[in-house]
Amino acid sequence: MATKNNKQILEGSRAIALAIKNIAPAVISAYPITPQTHIVEDLAQIKADGQADYEYVRAESEFAAASIVLGASATGSRTYSATSSQGLLLMTEVVYNISGMRLPIVMTTANRAISSPINIWNDHSDVMAIRDAGWIQLFAANHQEAVNAHILAYKLAESLRLPVMVNVDGFILTHSYESVIIPDSKKIKQFLPAYKPLKGTYLDPKNPVTLGAFFTPAYYLETREALHTDLLASLPVIKKEYKKFKNIFFEEFAHAAIHDNNLKKNKRQIIDDGLVEYYGPAKPETILVALGSLNGTILETIKDIQNIGVLKIRVYRPYPTEAINKIITRAKNIAVIDKAINFGQTGPLYSDIKTGLDITKAQKINIRSYVVGLGGRDVTKKMIKLIIKDAPRRNNQVKFIGHD
Amino acid sequence: MEQIRIHGRGGQGVVTAAELIAIATFYEGKESQAFPNFGVERTGAPIQAYARISKERIVTREQIYEPTVLIIQDATLIDTVDVFFGCTKDTIIIINSSENKWPKLERRFRHLHFTPATEIALRIFGKNIVNTVILGAFAKYTGLVSLESLKRAVKEKFSEKGEVIISKNIQAISEDFANAD
Numbered sequence: 139m140a141t142k143n144n145k146q147i148l149e150g151s152r153a154i155a156l157a158i159k160n161i162a163p164a165v166i167s168a169y170p171i172t173p174q175t176h177i178v179e180d181l182a183q184i185k186a187d188g189q190a191d192y193e194y195v196r197a198e199s200e201f202a203a204a205s206i207v208l209g210a211s212a213t214g215s216r217t218y219s220a221t222s223s224q225g226l227l228l229m230t231e232v233v234y235n236i237s238g239m240r241l242p243i244v245m246t247t248a249n250r251a252i253s254s255p256i257n258i259w260n261d262h263s264d265v266m267a268i269r270d271a272g273w274i275q276l277f278a279a280n281h282q283e284a285v286n287a288h289i290l291a292y293k294l295a296e297s298l299r300l301p302v303m304v305n306v307d308g309f310i311l312t313h314s315y316e317s318v319i320i321p322d323s324k325k326i327k328q329f330l331p332a333y334k335p336l337k338g339t340y341l342d343p344k345n346p347v348t349l350g351a352f353f354t355p356a357y358y359l360e361t362r363e364a365l366h367t368d369l370l371a372s373l374p375v376i377k378k379e380y381k382k383f384k385n386i387f388f389e390e391f392a393h394a395a396i397h398d399n400n401l402k403k404n405k406r407q408i409i410d411d412g413l414v415e416y417y418g419p420a421k422p423e424t425i426l427v428a429l430g431s432l433n434g435t436i437l438e439t440i441k442d443i444q445n446i447g448v449l450k451i452r453v454y455r456p457y458p459t460e461a462i463n464k465i466i467t468r469a470k471n472i473a474v475i476d477k478a479i480n481f482g483q484t485g486p487l488y489s490d491i492k493t494g495l496d497i498t499k500a501q502k503i504n505i506r507s508y509v510v511g512l513g514g515r516d517v518t519k520k521m522i523k524l525i526i527k528d529a530p531r532r533n534n535q536v537k538f539i540g541h542d
Numbered sequence: 543m544e545q546i547r548i549h550g551r552g553g554q555g556v557v558t559a560a561e562l563i564a565i566a567t568f569y570e571g572k573e574s575q576a577f578p579n580f581g582v583e584r585t586g587a588p589i590q591a592y593a594r595i596s597k598e599r600i601v602t603r604e605q606i607y608e609p610t611v612l613i614i615q616d617a618t619l620i621d622t623v624d625v626f627f628g629c630t631k632d633t634i635i636i637i638n639s640s641e642n643k644w645p646k647l648e649r650r651f652r653h654l655h656f657t658p659a660t661e662i663a664l665r666i667f668g669k670n671i672v673n674t675v676i677l678g679a680f681a682k683y684t685g686l687v688s689l690e691s692l693k694r695a696v697k698e699k700f701s702e703k704g705e706v707i708i709s710k711n712i713q714a715i716s717e718d719f720a721n722a723d
Contacts, residue, residue, distance in 0.1 A: 147568040149561075259580075280601075310603050313557075314577035315564045397599045431603050438602035516579075518604045 144319045144389060150281045150311040151176030153318045154220075154246060157285040159190050160323040161292055161330065163218040163244075165210035167195040167203045171225040172258045173308035174248040178220055192218075200225035204232035204245075211241040212349055214340035216292070216333040219243070222308055223250035226264045230271075233301075237272030237365060239350045240339070242295035243302075244288065249430070249477075250308040251513040259514020260308040262429060262477040265454075266486045272365045274302040274372060275455040279433040281318040282394035284311060286387065287452075289321070293330050293379050298372050299339065305454075307431040309514065319390050329386045369456040373413065376453055380412025396437065405444075409465065413458035416465045418447020424471040424529045425449050427462075429487060432475060432510070432517055439522040446526055451487070459494040466491065472505040473529040475522075479509050484536040504529070507536040515540045544595040544686055547606045549625045550615030553585040555673030558699070559613070560591035562677060566687045566695035567595045575600045588623050595686060609633055611684055615659070615672050620644060636679050638672050655683050657718055666714045674711045678718025689719050 148156070154177050158166075166185075168178040185194045193210075197203035200221050207217040221229060226247055236243050247265050251257040269275060274294055278284035284306045291302040306312060337345055353361060384391045396408055396417050409416040417437065418425065423445040426436050433450040440446045449465050451458075466472050476485025483489060488507035492500055508525050511517040521539050528537070546563060550556035557578040564576035572595050579590040592606045607628045617639045619625050629635065635651050638659040647654055657679035659672035666675075674696060681687050696711045 147565050147574065309580065310577070313580075314575060314603075315561050316575045316600065317568060317573060434601040434603045438604075516605045518607070519602070 145317045145393070146320065147315055147317050148281065148320075149176065149313065149315055150284060150306065151248075151313065152180055153281045153285050153320060154288060154306065154312075155180035155184065156320045157288045158218050159184050160321065160326050161218075161289060162190070162216070162323060163192050164215035164333075165193045165195065165207060165217045166219065167197050167206035167210070167217075168219050168221065169197045169200045169203045169225060171200070171222045173250055173260070173312045174220045174222040174225070174246065176312060177246060177248065181218075200228040201232060204229040204236070207243055207245075208232055208236055208239070208241060211236070211243050212239065212341050214333075214335040214342065216296070217243050218245070220246035220248065222248045223252050223258075223264045227252060227267060230268055233268050233271045233273070235350060236301045238361070240299045240365075241301060242292075242299055242333075242335075244291045244295050244304065245301070246288070246304050246306060248308040248312045249305050257513040258308075260310050260477070261512045261514070262305070262486075263479075263512075265303065265305050266478040266480070269455055269486065272300075272369060273455065274298075274300055274369070274376070274453070275305065276302060277305045277429045277450075277452060277454055278311065279431050279450060280394060281311065281314075281316050282390060283452075285318060285320060286383065286390055286394055289326055289330060289387070290376075290379060290383055292333075293383075294372065294376060296330075296333050296335075297379075298368070298375060300368065300372060305430060310431045317393070319393050321387060321390055325386070329383060373453070373456055373458055373461075377412045383412075406447075411461055413451075413453045413461040414465065415450045415452060416447060417450075419445060420468065422447035422469045424473060424526060425466055425469040426473045426475060426522070426525065426529075427451065427466070427487065427491060428475045429454060429477070432477065435517055435519060436475075436522055439519040440526075443523075443526065454487075457490050457494060462491065462494055463499075466495070466503065467499060470504060471529040472503055473508055473525050474505065475508045475510055475525065477509070477511045479512070479536065479538075485509050488536070504532050506531075506533060508539050509536055510539045512538075512540075543600070544610050544684075545606045545608065546593040546595070546611040546613065546680075546686075547609040548591045548593075548613040548615060549619050549623070550589055550591075550673065551585075551619070552581070552587040552589050554589075554615050555671060556589045556615060557591045559615070559673040559677060560593040562674065562692065562695045562699060563593040563595070563680070563687065565699060566691040567593075569691045569694055570687065572596065573598060573600050577603075579605055588619055611680070611686070612636070613676060613680060614638060615676060617643075626650070634684055636676065636683060638676055653683070655679060655722065657722060659718060662714050662717050662721070666710050666717075675714040675718045678715040678720070679722045681715075682719050682722035689716065
């Protein structure tokens, strides 16, 4: 819809669907669930209009949809699925099978709260329920980041033989309009070549293999250790691929990035290694840490506030310990703002941040856990300001922000 | 940054109106954003949608609490919901109504406009669907977007709905635009 240079104004779901069309998976299977629906409806429509060659397999549930892409991927095809909330939970068993079989599946999660009570709106409870499943977890903060993350996701999945989930905030990104650039398939191919699975890694009658077989206590531990090791080893690869991405998709990268033409005057810097992105002063008083679209509102809030930095986590799993620690050790206070609660503990990202820091540093820096935006509660600048004000106070307990 | 909040009811195309504003202003070289605040999914429930317009990239995701423009698609909401929250004396208020039934509002707001969108909609569509109609008054009273860009946005957004629907919508917007003084 409407080009200005290469920019278009699109609904987030539409932008993701068009990116997937140009990435050209061979098999798509999904079961509709709010707020993922528009993505898979658009992909079905694109197929029905004869604009794409992929097989679109309708499923009777999310469990089936995940199983269908598992099967398709096991035969050596590029696949795609998308889900949300209860849908992701229903997929859980298959989600673990996918990583266990090392299938390079890419799936979008349009993040939504989970039941009960039933709630269709955004938070990160769904992805946090499967964060330990051995997938690479990417988070997008705007439409362009979402498009870019999907292209990167396929490159990572297929080169590392690990599944990748791209998390986009339900409604906030999926149902909003903003400007975005959709790279065409030719350009995508420069970065992401056609998928050719390695011989012996997929089901092929000429080279029979077994996937996801029975492992006794004598072998199982090693498979888990290997998945863990490989996930951690993907961190430098993600950094490298992100650099390559920037060089090819210059415009797309620039459009997603933080815009500040007066960095020097504002005494701020941008550090972006593909794993995390920091914006703020060299020696901030407080750094706010968050996942996803929340980073936009934080950026807007700190525009006129000195001494505050924001750290956006792009890659949540594997947890980029070094990249995160390098930034947060600059500050006196860290406010970790989660859109999920690890019941009986703290915000999940907060636990990670604490675990990632070695104990001597963790004691020196004041790290606070805040939970916002559950079940679609709007996260306002006022709430962010309240967190900034509260952050210097030492307290180990999680604080819920957003009551009237 | 211009912040536009639209109040209406489920089924009235509240969200589409915000999207059309974002699309039309994007055509004019501005950055824009539109998003809904869905309540429960049922026809008739009060709904809000938001649009932002800026020269610079828009990063904030919060809903609009201090609108520079307020559009009320369904005037029955005025007596049931606090539609004016966060509005100042200078907020441009556009209400779908043939007459001012709320004289007190004139003391509160400097830029208060009424537009007979329902009348125009009933005549052109035979239905009380005012979301596009009222954009004519929006363009006239705010100057934030041209009538031409709105027409182009309607053509794009409704491209799959066919020529008849597109031309009726364009006619409706144009009439509402011409009607606004």
